[in-house]
Amino acid sequence: MPESPITPRSQDFAAWYQDVVLQGDMAEPAEVVKGCMVIKANGYAIWELIQRQLDDRFKATGHQNVYFPLLIPQSFLHKEAEHVEGFSPELAVVTIAGGKELEEPYVIRPTSETIIGHFFSKWIQSYRDLPVLLNQWANIIRWELRTRLFLRTTEFLWQEGHTAHSTHEEAMAEVLRMLDVYAQVAEDEMAMPVIKGAKTQSEKFAGAVRTYAIEAMMQNGLALQSGTSHDLGQNFGRAFDVKFQSKEGQLEYVWQTSWGVSTRLIGGLIMSHSDDKGLVLPPRLAPVKSVLVPIYRKDDEKARVLEAAERIARDIGAKVDDREGQSPGAKFFHWERRGVPIVLELGPRDLASNNVVLKRRDTGVKETVPQADLAARIPDTLDRMQKDLYNAAKQRLKDNTVLANSIGEVEAILRDVTAEKGGGKFVMAHMKDDPACDARIKEFKATVRCIPLVDEFDGAGKCILTGEPVDRRVVIAKAY
RNA sequence: CGGGGCGUAGCGCAGCCUGGUAGCGCACCUGCCUUGGGCGCAGGGGGUCGUGUGUUCGAAUCACACCGCCCCGACCA
Structure with missing residues (x-):
C-alpha cells in the first residue's frame, strides 16, 4: 500500500481522520458496495482486542453468547409501533430468494429486538425462567445516506445484549450495570473518558422507554455516542407476547433490556489519541506493542545486529522488522503511522554499548536504555503511556x-x-x-x-x- | 432526493478547449549502491482512456444518453 502524507488536524480534521485510517491500513471503503467498508487486518486486530475485553466482562456478569438469524420477517418490525417508525427508512429488504418472489419479505436486521422477542415468548413461561441474559456478536445493516469509515457505515459489526427480567427494578439494574461495563472498557482499555447519561425522549432508541449512553469527546470537540443501553420496559414484551407467571400466579409481561457497542469504537479510539503522524494506540489495545528496527551497513555488521535483535526481541516479545530493501527511516515511518506504542532501534553503536534506543509513540521521546533493563522498562513504559493518554483525553474533555x-x-x-x-x-x-x-x-x-x-x-x-x-x-x- | 465536482496504469494526476493513435509522480519488478527518520542510479512490466451510440478519413479529446463515485444538505450506532 502506498504511503502518502497525512493531512494535519488543524487543516481539515475529517480529512486527517480518513488519512489516518487509510495510512494505518485499518480499513478502506468497499467501493463496489455502497456505504460499506473492508476492515483490514490492522483494524480487525484492534476490534478483536476490544471484543475480548467486552466479552470477558459480559461473561463475568452472567451473560451467554447466542446467535439469531440475519433475516427477520418484515411483519416483526411492525409489531412495535415506534420501532418500525424509527427503523423503516434505513431497512434493506429481501424480496426475492431462490429465484422467486417471497410471500413475505425479510428485512436484513438493523437490530434484533423483534426476532429475539419472538423467541423469548416461546422460551419464557415462568418467573423461574428469568432472568434471561443473552448477548450476540453480529453484523447489521442500516441504510445510511452519509458514511464515514468506522463511524457510520451501512454494514457494521457490533454486539447486542438482550435480557428479560421479572421486574422493572431488576431490568434497570441491568441497564446501568452494562452501561458501567461500557464505561469501564472505554476508560480503562481505550483510555477514552466518557460521560454516562440518559438520552432525551426524542433521542432515545426507537421502541425503548429510556435510553442510556456513554458519550466521548473527539479531538475536534465533537461528541461520539460510543455505547447505548436501553430500558425497553414492557414494550417488546407486549408486542411479542412475552409473558411469565409470577410467584403469586399472575401473568405479567417481561421487562427487557438491550445494549450495544459497535466497530464505531475504533473510530473513537482513533479520534481520541492519534496525531498528525498517524495512529496512536493505547498500549492495552495495540495488537503489536513493540517493534525492533535493526540498523546495519555491511554484511558482517548485518549478521551481528540481526542476531542480537532476535535475541533481544525474543526476551521482550517484540517484533523484529527485518524486511530487506527498506531503509530504517522508512521502517520508522511505517510503524509510526500504524500506532505501535514502542519502536526500538538497534545498531552497531548500541551493540558496542549494550544499549537500545527506545522511542515512545505518543510523546516521540527517544531514550537510550541498557539492554539488561529492557524487560522491565517496556511494560513500565506501556503502563505510563496508557495512563498519559487517558489523562490527556480527560484534560481535553475538561478544557472543552x-x-x-x-x-x-x-x-x-x-x-x-x-x-x-x-x-x-x-x-x-x-x-x-x-x-x-x-x-x-x-x-x-x-x-x-x-x-x-x-x-x-x-x-x-x-x-x-x-x-x-x-x-x-x-x-x-x-x-x- | 436537491446542489456541486469527478471518472485516463495499483494510487494521485496531466493531456481534452484547438481531434492525428497516451504521458508524469508514487507504487511494483531486475541489478548495482545505500542503511541511526521516507536513499540513489540504471533498466523494465503494466492502460478495452467509466459504458453505449453518434459525428469524422481518424475520438481520451466533439455531441447525446446511460452508469458509477466523491463532496455539501435533509436521516442515523
Whole structure:
C-alpha cells in the first residue's frame, strides 16, 4: 500500500481522520458496495482486542453468547409501533430468494429486538425462567445516506445484549450495570473518558422507554455516542407476547433490556489519541506493542545486529522488522503511522554499548536504555503511556466543556463548529427533556447528547428555553 | 432526493478547449549502491482512456444518453 502524507488536524480534521485510517491500513471503503467498508487486518486486530475485553466482562456478569438469524420477517418490525417508525427508512429488504418472489419479505436486521422477542415468548413461561441474559456478536445493516469509515457505515459489526427480567427494578439494574461495563472498557482499555447519561425522549432508541449512553469527546470537540443501553420496559414484551407467571400466579409481561457497542469504537479510539503522524494506540489495545528496527551497513555488521535483535526481541516479545530493501527511516515511518506504542532501534553503536534506543509513540521521546533493563522498562513504559493518554483525553474533555445560561450562548459557542474545522465544545446548560426543546437545539445542528447521571456542576436551574425548573444541566454538542 | 465536482496504469494526476493513435509522480519488478527518520542510479512490466451510440478519413479529446463515485444538505450506532 502506498504511503502518502497525512493531512494535519488543524487543516481539515475529517480529512486527517480518513488519512489516518487509510495510512494505518485499518480499513478502506468497499467501493463496489455502497456505504460499506473492508476492515483490514490492522483494524480487525484492534476490534478483536476490544471484543475480548467486552466479552470477558459480559461473561463475568452472567451473560451467554447466542446467535439469531440475519433475516427477520418484515411483519416483526411492525409489531412495535415506534420501532418500525424509527427503523423503516434505513431497512434493506429481501424480496426475492431462490429465484422467486417471497410471500413475505425479510428485512436484513438493523437490530434484533423483534426476532429475539419472538423467541423469548416461546422460551419464557415462568418467573423461574428469568432472568434471561443473552448477548450476540453480529453484523447489521442500516441504510445510511452519509458514511464515514468506522463511524457510520451501512454494514457494521457490533454486539447486542438482550435480557428479560421479572421486574422493572431488576431490568434497570441491568441497564446501568452494562452501561458501567461500557464505561469501564472505554476508560480503562481505550483510555477514552466518557460521560454516562440518559438520552432525551426524542433521542432515545426507537421502541425503548429510556435510553442510556456513554458519550466521548473527539479531538475536534465533537461528541461520539460510543455505547447505548436501553430500558425497553414492557414494550417488546407486549408486542411479542412475552409473558411469565409470577410467584403469586399472575401473568405479567417481561421487562427487557438491550445494549450495544459497535466497530464505531475504533473510530473513537482513533479520534481520541492519534496525531498528525498517524495512529496512536493505547498500549492495552495495540495488537503489536513493540517493534525492533535493526540498523546495519555491511554484511558482517548485518549478521551481528540481526542476531542480537532476535535475541533481544525474543526476551521482550517484540517484533523484529527485518524486511530487506527498506531503509530504517522508512521502517520508522511505517510503524509510526500504524500506532505501535514502542519502536526500538538497534545498531552497531548500541551493540558496542549494550544499549537500545527506545522511542515512545505518543510523546516521540527517544531514550537510550541498557539492554539488561529492557524487560522491565517496556511494560513500565506501556503502563505510563496508557495512563498519559487517558489523562490527556480527560484534560481535553475538561478544557472543552463550558457552561451556558441562555440559548443564545449555546448557539454562539457551537455556531461555527464542524467536523472538518473542529472547535467543538460540550455545552452544559439547563434544559427540559421535551422534544420541542430538542428541536430548537437541532436548528443549529447540535443535539442534546445526554442528561448526565452524575451532576458535576451546579445542580438545579431553569430551562433556558421554557424557564421551567430542571434538576441539572444537560450536555449539548455537535456530534458524529 | 436537491446542489456541486469527478471518472485516463495499483494510487494521485496531466493531456481534452484547438481531434492525428497516451504521458508524469508514487507504487511494483531486475541489478548495482545505500542503511541511526521516507536513499540513489540504471533498466523494465503494466492502460478495452467509466459504458453505449453518434459525428469524422481518424475520438481520451466533439455531441447525446446511460452508469458509477466523491463532496455539501435533509436521516442515523
